[in-house]
Amino acid sequence: MDLSLLNVGAVAVLGLLGVGLYGLLVSRNLIKVIIALQLLGKAAVLGLLVAGKASGQMNLSQSLAITVIVADTIVAVVGMALAIQVRRQLKTLDVRELARLKG
Amino acid sequence: METWLIILPILLPWLGAVVVWALQERAPRLQHALAVAFALGGGAAAIALLPHAGDEALVRVPLGTVFGDFTLVPDGLGLFLTIIATVVGGLAVVFSGEYMRGEAQLARYYALVLFFIGAMAGLVLSGGFLMLFLFWEITAFCSYALISFYNDDPKAVSAGVKALIMTQFGGVGLMVLALVAYGYLGSYDINTFIAQAHTLPAGLLGAVAFASLAAAAAKSAQVPFQTWLPDAMEAPTPISALIHAATMVNAGVYLLARLYPAFAEVPGWTAAVVTVGLLSALLAAIMALVATDLKRVLAYSTVSQLGYMVYAVGVGGVFASQLHLLSHSVFKALLFLSAGAIIHAVGTRDMRQMGGLGRKMPIVRAVFVIGALALVGLPPANGFFSKELVLEEGLAHGPAWAYAGMLLGAGLTALYTIRMVAMVFHGESRVTKHVHDALPLMSAPLGLLALGTLTTWLLAGPFSGLLARTLPFHTLEETTTWHLVEEIFTAPATWLALLVIAVGLALWFLRARLDGLRQALQPLSGLAANSFGFEALNRQISHGVRGAAGALSRTQTGQLNWNVAAIVGALALVLAILVWRAG
Numbered sequence: 001m002d003l004s005l006l007n008v009g010a011v012a013v014l015g016l017l018g019v020g021l022y023g024l025l026v027s028r029n030l031i032k033v034i035i036a037l038q039l040l041g042k043a044a045v046l047g048l049l050v051a052g053k054a055s056g057q058m059n060l061s062q063s064l065a066i067t068v069i070v071a072d073t074i075v076a077v078v079g080m081a082l083a084i085q086v087r088r089q090l091k092t093l094d095v096r097e098l099a100r101l102k103g
Numbered sequence: 104m105e106t107w108l109i110i111l112p113i114l115l116p117w118l119g120a121v122v123v124w125a126l127q128e129r130a131p132r133l134q135h136a137l138a139v140a141f142a143l144g145g146g147a148a149a150i151a152l153l154p155h156a157g158d159e160a161l162v163r164v165p166l167g168t169v170f171g172d173f174t175l176v177p178d179g180l181g182l183f184l185t186i187i188a189t190v191v192g193g194l195a196v197v198f199s200g201e202y203m204r205g206e207a208q209l210a211r212y213y214a215l216v217l218f219f220i221g222a223m224a225g226l227v228l229s230g231g232f233l234m235l236f237l238f239w240e241i242t243a244f245c246s247y248a249l250i251s252f253y254n255d256d257p258k259a260v261s262a263g264v265k266a267l268i269m270t271q272f273g274g275v276g277l278m279v280l281a282l283v284a285y286g287y288l289g290s291y292d293i294n295t296f297i298a299q300a301h302t303l304p305a306g307l308l309g310a311v312a313f314a315s316l317a318a319a320a321a322k323s324a325q326v327p328f329q330t331w332l333p334d335a336m337e338a339p340t341p342i343s344a345l346i347h348a349a350t351m352v353n354a355g356v357y358l359l360a361r362l363y364p365a366f367a368e369v370p371g372w373t374a375a376v377v378t379v380g381l382l383s384a385l386l387a388a389i390m391a392l393v394a395t396d397l398k399r400v401l402a403y404s405t406v407s408q409l410g411y412m413v414y415a416v417g418v419g420g421v422f423a424s425q426l427h428l429l430s431h432s433v434f435k436a437l438l439f440l441s442a443g444a445i446i447h448a449v450g451t452r453d454m455r456q457m458g459g460l461g462r463k464m465p466i467v468r469a470v471f472v473i474g475a476l477a478l479v480g481l482p483p484a485n486g487f488f489s490k491e492l493v494l495e496e497g498l499a500h501g502p503a504w505a506y507a508g509m510l511l512g513a514g515l516t517a518l519y520t521i522r523m524v525a526m527v528f529h530g531e532s533r534v535t536k537h538v539h540d541a542l543p544l545m546s547a548p549l550g551l552l553a554l555g556t557l558t559t560w561l562l563a564g565p566f567s568g569l570l571a572r573t574l575p576f577h578t579l580e581e582t583t584t585w586h587l588v589e590e591i592f593t594a595p596a597t598w599l600a601l602l603v604i605a606v607g608l609a610l611w612f613l614r615a616r617l618d619g620l621r622q623a624l625q626p627l628s629g630l631a632a633n634s635f636g637f638e639a640l641n642r643q644i645s646h647g648v649r650g651a652a653g654a655l656s657r658t659q660t661g662q663l664n665w666n667v668a669a670i671v672g673a674l675a676l677v678l679a680i681l682v683w684r685a686g
Contacts, residue, residue: 021667021671024664024667024671025664025667025668025671026664028664033663095662095663095664096662096663098661098663099660099661099662100661
């Protein structure tokens with residue numbers, strides 16, 4: 001099997017994506033949900049870099065990656081702030097309890 | 104300058120809606136004054152625009168990509184309906200000051216009314232189908248919200264939901280029309296569509312012609328969609344006047360009149376339009392004969408009079424239909440607002456509990472009788488001239504059976520109107536509480552509308568000129584009022600119609616002697632009281648839609664994991680489709 005940088009990178013992207021989606025689907029703790037979201041974001045960054053390497057447009061891919069990193073940080077910050085508010089209001093971090101907002 | 108004038112009839116009411124909403128419950132009197140000012144300000148702008156009428160768009164904002172251009176066209180048809188929406192609507196707002204005094208949540212009331220008026224102005228001024236559709240849906244939403252204004256009354260809520268569901272059928276038809284126009288002609292522009300309609304495949308043109316007939320029938324409460332309008336009586340009375348006279352139901356007739364040149368050649372279309380108009384006019388008149396709720400009788404009379412307008416379009420009398428629309432919006436607003444004054448005084452809508460009110464409410468009786476004259480179609484009220492014109496067009500260009508039916512409808516109109524006037528104002532008083540005449544804020548709009556009912560027919564000549572000049576695809580000729588009046592009085596159709604009306608009136612006075620006939624017609628009156636089965640049908644549809652909505656709402660679990668699963672699933676599906684298309 002060819003262990004070139006591209007192949008390793010692609011496997012890493014898919015792995016991160018899989019772990020992130022699995023985490024989003026099964027975790028009930030809001031903090032874990034945010035961690036899963038972060039994993040998905042990292043998968044996207046890595047995917048951009050691998051794609052840039054493959055197409056030879058490293059400049060473009062790096063600038064996009066920086067943008068995603070910045071956006072990702074904001075997602076983390078807002079997510080954590082929401083988690084704190086949910087904990088204060090509902091006395092729990094269980095996302096199933098958020099369904100109470102429905103109606 | 105003109106650019107601003109054409110935007111103001113939409114912008115001012117909408118701006119007013121935001122302002123009165125922001126005031127909330129703090130200053131009801133200021134709120135009322137502001138609502139009146141913003142509505143009538145829009146009306147003033149629309150009237151000031153009259154000298155600038157034309158068929159060129161005054162406002163053109165490119166929206167980009169598939170959305171086409173947002174255009175506002177000040178042609179005669181649109182301008183005339185804008186004036187009706189803003190001025191008659193404004194008078195209904197004036198009337199609300201007294202009628203709605205002390206009610207809770209007036210901010211919601213006035214904001215929705217102004218939003219409604221502005222949306223109606225946008226609907227008729229829009230030069231493109233997409234914006235027409237958008238405004239069309241906004242008016243549907245506003246009518247729903249206003250019919251359900253008393254939202255703690257289950258009857259009002261279900262009436263509002265029913266109106267929303269039934270008019271949505273029409274909305275779908277209009278959307279199909281917009282998409283077909285864009286798909287085949289690459290433009291939403293209505294005039295482009297009318298000019299190039301004949302280049303569309305015949306079957307497709309037929310389909311959109313009937314789709315727009317369905318749209319118009321749903322909006323204008325024509326058979327088989329008519330039952331939402333009588334149910335809409337749960338709304339406060341000024342809202343009934345607004346829906347029946349100034350906005351909403353006019354939109355359907357407007358759509359038919361506007362698109363008539365595009366669809367006139369479609370086989371069977373004009374016959375279908377005539378049939379819808381005829382059935383609505385006749386069935387609604389019979390239902391009005393047996394109804395005992397004052398507002399319900401007026402609602403059926405609206406369906407019936409709208410039937411006359413639809414019929415007029417069907418026989419090619421676009422001008423006659425629009426003239427009748429003008430007359431109808433003035434006299435129906437008058438009738439509804441006077442009914443509001445009666446209901447406000449008596450505290451019931453049931454005519455069996457009224458009677459003998461003429462002595463106690465002389466002003467209201469005077470204006471109500473003027474409105475009734477117009478409804479029946481007797482001179483000198485405006486309804487006489489426009490209805491005769493409709494019937495004359497029908498005799499000249501339409502099938503004889505339809506003309507006979509409409510003539511019968513005129514007789515029935517006379518009969519139910521005199522029954523209504525007699526039950527409310529004459530005979531033994533069955534009212535127990537002390538009754539007051541119209542209050543000042545009520546009499547002002549009533550007086551203006553009564554004056555309008557007696558005089559708007561004088562505008563027929565200039566109105567025909569306005570339409571003839573600014574509608575390039577309709578074959579209309581400019582005449583003078585004098586010429587029209589002469590034509591009406593010399594036409595045999597007029598005297599025939601007056602004879603039928605006289606027979607209708609005579610039937611009421613001879614009702615005691617005609618008891619046998621009434622017994623014979625008993626089964627018919629039972630059918631009419633049940634709305635000829637349409638009520639059950641429409642209720643079924645309404646129930647079905649609500650049931651489906653309830654079932655679908657279960658898919659909204661509010662569970663984060665489920666939502667993520669759905670998003671990931673949809674993403675995978677899109678990717679799979681992309682891969683499959685590429686491969």
